[in-house]
Amino acid sequence: MTRVRRSPQDIAANRARYEEHQKKGLEYAPKALPGTSPLPAPEIAPDKIIHREVIPGGWYWSTHINKHEVFRVSLDSGFSTLSLIAWSAAETSERLNLPDTMKVQWTTVLGKGRVIFSDMGRVMFSVTEDSSGAHDGVVGGSTSGSNAAKYGEGTRNTRDNLILLATKAGLDKRDIPPALALFAPVRVDRNGAFAWKPELLHEGDYIELRAEMDMIVGFSNCPHALNPDKVYRPNPVTVTRIAATEPRSGDFCRTATAEAVRGFENNARAAV
Incomplete structure (x- = not known):
């Protein structure tokens, strides 16, 4: 295979x-995102709760969610990291795409006011509430190897959990996208190394994700690979599915960036 060498002029151009392009994107973006959501999390009206699932530490769960319904993921039983993947229910070849999600919004920090894209340039979720902003879209979930190195043999890990839930949904391990790790306080330091920042988390943290299309969603409740705790002790995590509410005109998530606007335009075109 012939390798194409680019001239210094091409690289500079x-x-x-x-x-x-980055300058234009940052100029369009809001000067400040909304602050984190207040704690404690407000009560959900009982008639708005479609389903509530408590995922035990080390286990997984998958479900369907319809457009404009909301997931509240809450740490009601202590700290744990919950990994999330998603596919379009209409066409499962369309799936969560974290590299595009971060690239087009010019940030690796996903929190209130941001959106989460599919690999077709459509918006899958809007982050409508979030008390921490401490979520990881870069490192991904744990594996059997990372768990064995830290805890020894015999502990459940995110990769194997996601394979199991994908198989039960009629999908293959090749269909599994990189997972978004909720409540994983990962940041990049000045030297480009990943750092675990537990001070970003709070007791009773929660995040609300509004579905922007019908989806199959999977969750895995296993410790993050960068969690420095040498003891395997993930706590249960509560996922509440909340009835749909039509987004308000001028919804912040839909207008915060030029790419979010285009993503929702793509959603609208696909619905026609």
Whole structure:
């Protein structure tokens, strides 16, 4: 295979185009996102609760969610990291895409006011509430190898859990996208290394994700690979499915960035 060598001029021109595109994206973006959601989490009206699932530590769960319904994921029983993956219910070849989610919003920090994209440029979730902003879309979930190195043999891990839930949904392990780790306080330090920042978390943290299409969603409740705790002790995590409410005109998540606007335009076109 012939390797194409780019001239310094080509590299400089590509960098200039990238920097101009980044500048435009950042200028469009809001100067400040909404603050984190208040604690404790407000009560959900009983008639709005469709289902409530408590996922035990080390286990997994999958379900369907319909457009404009909401998942509240809450740490009601102490700290744990819950990994999430999703597929379009209409066409499961369309799936969660975290690299695009971060790239087009110019940030690795996903919190209130952000959206989560599919690999077809459509919006899957809007983050409508979030008390921490401490979520990881870069490192991914644990594996049998990472668990064995830290805890020894015999503990459940995110990768194997996701394979099991995908299989039960009629999918293959090749259909599994990189997982979003909720309540995983990962940040990148000045040297480009990943750092675990537990001070970003609070007792009773929660996040609410509004579905922007009908989806199959999977969750795995296993410790994050970067969690420094050497003891395997994930706590139960509560996932509440809340009845749909039509988003308000000018909804912040839909207008915060140019890419979010385009993503929702793609959603609208696909619905026609």
